[in-house]
Amino acid sequence: MTRKLNLLLATGLTSLMLLSPAFAENMLRVSYPEDPKSADAQMTTDFYTLPLNIFDRLVESETTGPGQSALVPGLAERWDVSDDGLTYTFHLRKDVKFHNGAVLTADDVVYTFDRMLNPATKALNTDILTFIAGAEERLDGKADSVSGLKALDDQTVQITLTKPYAAFLALLAAPGASIYNRAFTEAAGDQFGLTPETTNGTGPFILRDYTLNDSEMLEANDDYWRGRPKLDRLLIRVVSDPDTLRMLFESDEIDVFDMDFAPTQTPYFYGADQWKDHIVSGPRVGIYYYNINQLKKPFDDPRVRKAFQMSIDRQTILDKNFYGKGKLEDGVMPRGLRCYAPAEPIAYDPVKAKELLTEAGYPDGVEINLQQVSSWSSRWSDMNQIIQAQVAEAGFKAKIITTDEAAYLAARKAGDSDAYTQVWSADFNDPDNFFYTFFSETGSKTRGYNNNDPEVFAAIEKARGMTDPAERCKLYQDLTARIVDTDAAWVPLFSLDHSFVVQPRVKHFIVPWNGWSDMSYYNVEVE
Structure with a gap:
């Protein structure tokens, strides 16, 4: 079957055959709303499905339960951290092979991270490595290598930081820290990750076909160091229209329906007798929030900021715009994030909010601006309109200001933006x-x-270097109280559930802990 599939891929005769029952026998079929453009994890900040399945990282973040994860050994079977928190020594697994048969060495790790920091690469994920000694000099073109990266021998990598950073291991588990083979990647040059022929990793799947704006086909890596995947193939189809996606799923041409890609279909699937028992859901580790710019009057007064917090009926927004599939958040950290603990609830109390405005010198109410971007999804304008109506009861006379994205980003970077609503995922x-x-x-x-x-x-700077996990978590929880309650600098709204509908034949499908739709399919099976 594998040899026949390779022949079809080579000749391009795949579009109909890939969807036939025979070819779907041990193949998982999923979708993505856009073409990822590249499998190179250093060249994207959004599309991680290919990197998470084609490559591995020194450390992996493994989902252990709904919205929960743990850092586990990846390509590094173990590591040591110096007492001062500055030096990390990673001991690589032996005989790990790249898809082209090359054996992983410490030099590949050093090359991978140096490539990301090389200004000629124009990588997009450099912030995960900027704590390494010499990283800034390399990024600025003032050095030809990174002083904090060393291959001590073929199996040992030493990474030295400029200062202790407690989250460094978590950063190395991010998709952008995927490890590449030096010889192959240098030979591929700027074409790396753009085609099957120029893509090479150590991961559980091998990229076999890439049809731009249509699909990517991945095949099981028989020599994977953790053991061969249960799936023979993974098909990722580009489907941008929610109605088309639902049609493909219900006609058994897609195995996994990600409701994040088609949120308007949520009521249908949760209400359908055929599908409601095949929904898998978990918390999305992210938070919707409202920004308050304290340089913009009247938000320079904490009483006004507190009034704004209390004048928003967050549950109504969650119910109306997101079908109630989520949970109100009262702090900076959403559920599922390391150190999370429930924060002091923010009450919806427009009467108290009006009293605070009067106390702040606005007995007749006060004008404010709510900013939105013209090119963004309508969900943001819908939320602004709901909030505009809600805060009016407390005395806020909100005007919605629409700008283009460039103007918004420039104003925000300069610290001059009006209040805006957004979401941040881990x-x-x-x-x-x-x-x-x-x-x-x-x-x-x-x-x-x-x-x-x-x-x-x-306190934020102190927390970055703390080595005692319990003390560090306590500091973040104390910071939450100061930022949300004392400073009233943040308006947390809610976190959402991440729901998938899966075909009955799909087994061991686990919602990833993080805030993305991207995941590894290594442990998934189909019957």
């Missing part, structure tokens, strides 16, 4: 991914918060 499972992004000294400005709280800045 790139890696650590609170730093949320606290540093939004409330560090740099993040607070470039994200348009301008919450100039020196105690928060200092």
Whole structure:
């Protein structure tokens, strides 16, 4: 069967045959709304399905339960961390092979990370490596190599940081830290990851066919170091239209229906007798939120910010726009994130909010702007319109300002944006991914918060280098109270459930812990 499939792929005679029952016998068929453009994990910040199945990383983030994960050994079978938290020594597994038969060595790891930091690569995920000594100099073109990366021998990699960073291992489990083979990748040049012939990893699946804007076919890696996948093939089809996706699923041409790709279909599947028992759901480790820019009056007053928090009926938004499939969030950390603990609930109380506005000097209400981007999904404009109506009861006279994305991003980067609503999903499972992004000294400005709280800045920096997990988590929980309650600098809304409908023949399908739709299909089976 494999030899016959390869012949069909080589001759391009796949479009009809791939969908036939015979060819689907031990093949999982999934979808993606856009073409990923490349399998190179260093060249994307959105499309991780190919990297998670074609490549491996030194450390892996494994889903252990709904919205839960653990860091486990990957290509590194173990590692040591120096007492000062600066030096990580990774001991690689022996005899791990790339898809082309080359054996993994420490030099491949050093090359991979140096390639990402080489300015000529123009990589998009460099922030996961900037803690390594010499990384900034390499990125700035002031050095030809990264001083903190060393291959001590064929099986040992030493990485030295400029300062302790507690989340470093979590960063190395991110898709962008996928490991490449030096000789193959250098030979492929700027074509790496664009075709099956220029793609090579150590992962459970091998890219065999890539038809732009149509599909990607992956085949099981018989020599995978963890053992061959149960699937023979994985077909990823590009399907952008929700109605088409539902039609393909119900006609048994797709095995997994990701409701994130077609949220309007949620009521149908949850209400359908045929499908409601085949829904697999778990918390999406991400949070919807409303930004408040403290440099914009009247939000320079914490009483006004607190009033804005209390004037939004978040449950109504969750029910109306997301069919109630989620949970209200009251802190900076969403459920499922490391260190998460329930925060003090934010009450919906427009009467109290109106009293706070009066106390702040606005007895007749106050004008505010809500910003949205013209090219974004209608869900953002829908949310703004609901919130515009809700906050009016407390006295906020909200005007919705629509701009293009370039204007919005420029204003936000300059710290000059109006209040806006957005969502942030975990790139890696650590609170730093949320606290540093939004409330560090740099993040607070470039994200348009301008919450100039020196105690928060200092605590976030301290937490980055803490080595005691319990003390570090406690600090983040204390920070949540200060940011959300004391400073009223953040309006958390809710986190969503991530729901999939799977065909009855699909077994061992587990919703990934993270905030993406991308996942490894290594453990999935079909009957």
